[in-house]
Amino acid sequence: NAGVTQTPKFQVLKTGQSMTLQCAQDMNHNSMYWYRQDPGMGLRLIYYSASEGTTDKGEVPNGYNVSRLNKREFSLRLESAAPSQTSVYFCASSVEGSSTDTQYFGPGTRLTVL
Amino acid sequence: AQSVTQLDSHVSVSEGTPVLLRCNYSSSYSPSLFWYVQHPNKGLQLLLKYTSAATLVKGINGFEAEFKKSETSFHLTKPSAHMSDAAEYFCVVAGYSSASKIIFGSGTRLSIRP
Numbered sequence: 035n036a037g038v039t040q041t042p043k044f045q046v047l048k049t050g051q052s053m054t055l056q057c058a059q060d061m062n063h064n065s066m067y068w069y070r071q072d073p074g075m076g077l078r079l080i081y082y083s084a085s086e087g088t089t090d091k092g093e094v095p096n097g098y099n100v101s102r103l104n105k106r107e108f109s110l111r112l113e114s115a116a117p118s119q120t121s122v123y124f125c126a127s128s129v130e131g132s133s134t135d136t137q138y139f140g141p142g143t144r145l146t147v148l
Numbered sequence: 149a150q151s152v153t154q155l156d157s158h159v160s161v162s163e164g165t166p167v168l169l170r171c172n173y174s175s176s177y178s179p180s181l182f183w184y185v186q187h188p189n190k191g192l193q194l195l196l197k198y199t200s201a202a203t204l205v206k207g208i209n210g211f212e213a214e215f216k217k218s219e220t221s222f223h224l225t226k227p228s229a230h231m232s233d234a235a236e237y238f239c240v241v242a243g244y245s246s247a248s249k250i251i252f253g254s255g256t257r258l259s260i261r262p
Binding site: 038074075076077078079124126133134135136137139140141142 | 157179180182184189190191192193194197199238242243249250252253254255
C-alpha cells in the first residue's frame, strides 16, 4: 500500500515550457486535490476533484489545468510555465471530500521555473 | 468566510520541556479543525482533528489540542518535546460540508534544542 505517489520529485523548466505532474492513490478514495506550497504561506488549493469525472477550481487555479483520469489518478498540467509557478506541489486524497475528512498527502514535487 | 492564524512562525524549546503551538480561527459556522505535521522534505501527515465531538482531542505522538469556542482557538500542546518533533506544523480549518473550502495556516516551525 503506497498511499499517494507523485512524479516527478524534482523538475526544472524554462519559462514557456509545459509539463504534467502525475499523482496516483491506491486507497480507493473518491476525492483528490492539488496544492502548492510557497514559503510562509501554507498550502493553497489549486484544483480538486470531488469524485471521478468531476473537477473544480480552488483558490489559485490560474495557469493550471487538471485531469481526473480515473479514480486513482489526478494530473496537474502547466501549459506555459512562468517563474511565479516555482513552488512545491502536493497531491492529496480523501475518502469523500467532506469537511471532516482526513487528507493524505504525497511527498511533493519541487518545481523550479527559470 | 473563514480564516486561520498561527500566532508564531517559529517556536524553539528544549528537549523534555512542554510544547505550545498557537492557532486562532475564524468561521461563520461550527468548523472542522486539524493539525498536520510536515517533516523536512516530506508530505503532510495528520496529527489530530476536531469535528464537533469532544473538545479535547488527542492525536499521535503524544500531541493534543483543545477546541475553545469562546476564544476561537485550537492550540496544539505536548507535555515533553522529543528531538523527532522538530518539523513544520500547520493548523487547518475546513469549510462547511466540503473539504474544498479548506484553509491552511502559514505554519509554525518547531525546533528542539538538545
